[in-house]
Amino acid sequence: MRLFRERGYARTTMRAIAQEAGVAVGNAYYYFGSKDHLIQEFYADTQIEHRAAAAPVLTREREFAARLAGVLHAGIDVLTPYHSFAASFFKTAAEPTSPMSPFSAESSAPREASIALFGEVLEGSTARVDAELRPALPELLWLAYMGVVLYWVHDRSPEQIRTRKLIDGAVPLVDRLVGLSRLRVLRPVTRQVLDLIRTLRH
């Protein structure tokens, strides 16, 4: 991880990693199927850090919007030191067949943990949510978080300030939408959306 941060993904060779770890290249491949597989460590580490960084907000805030914004900002806080590294390895994670995809079976442990974190955002809040929407919401919030991360990876503004603005701009909209989901007039739309999501899931 240190070499990746210092030199970027592509410019860190397996030879260098093996040498730094004091093992032979072949031995590195005995433990990690490919260079890409080293990235799983990154997911696991940052997920744990994310949970820790989100803890203060989750104990302090009760408002749904404040909790969601806090957790999203905490996620970006944790990722910030890895911004250039993330940009350089993102291609690997984006590949559909790659085990490094955040949607893959290999990534399910950190993914489930992350979805649970967004479950906490909802459960600990005073938000009143449509009963049908509620069970699907943690995963939807996680998906929105993936969208934020996608934007962040591409964000070349200084200190990724645009990503911060995205969070601050989008959270009130999400909050409003979630609140509206309880209106009887919007019930059909809510159901339509949920049906669509169910169809699209794997």
Next chain:
Amino acid sequence: MRLFRERGYARTTMRAIAQEAGVAVGNAYYYFGSKDHLIQEFYADTQIEHRAAAAPVLTREREFAARLAGVLHAGIDVLTPYHSFAASFFKTAAEPTSPMSPFSAESSAPREASIALFGEVLEGSTARVDAELRPALPELLWLAYMGVVLYWVHDRSPEQIRTRKLIDGAVPLVDRLVGLSRLRVLRPVTRQVLDLIRTLRH
């Protein structure tokens, strides 16, 4: 392109491409800066095919929803023969710094053409759209199309039927949203969304 389709991106070597084209490797690099640059041809080709495949729908239909669904389906129709190839090279396109990104300057010609196609979807339709939203809409529709393509690349259902369901499910929602944008009560939300988008643009 044939070799890519047959063997996938990674397993098609520059040596094989050069041989098949009857030129030396060095000559292939004379015309294409890197293996990745060959993908630009793919963008350019499929964009032109997309425009052609969309033509019947655009002359026949006047309803916004029908036009949008038709153009989205036409896009997937054109891409379908390349599904496994697209999955194998997608990592390259997804990299933020890559000239192969659909958002990059190098891809601006096919991108602009594609956005113009979604402009046609709107202009030729009977849809009545909020005046502030209207100029931003073609690019937003293109962005939605990129979302559909993103889903399609990951779609492993037989014949990517889920992507078809995504289009059929999402289009009525988009249609309804666009229609609602004219309601006075929703004006602030519309403006909020447009402000956010303006902030996030590069």
Next chain:
DNA sequence: GTCTATAGCAAGATAGAC
């Protein structure tokens, strides 16, 4: 300016000995 042939580097990955 366009092209060939060939040699060679760098780095991810693998084979097979121990």
Next chain:
DNA sequence: GTCTATCTTGCTATAGAC
């Protein structure tokens, strides 16, 4: 489990033909 040696392939460099 661990090593060394080797393979593969994207890419570069060079020398030269026309």
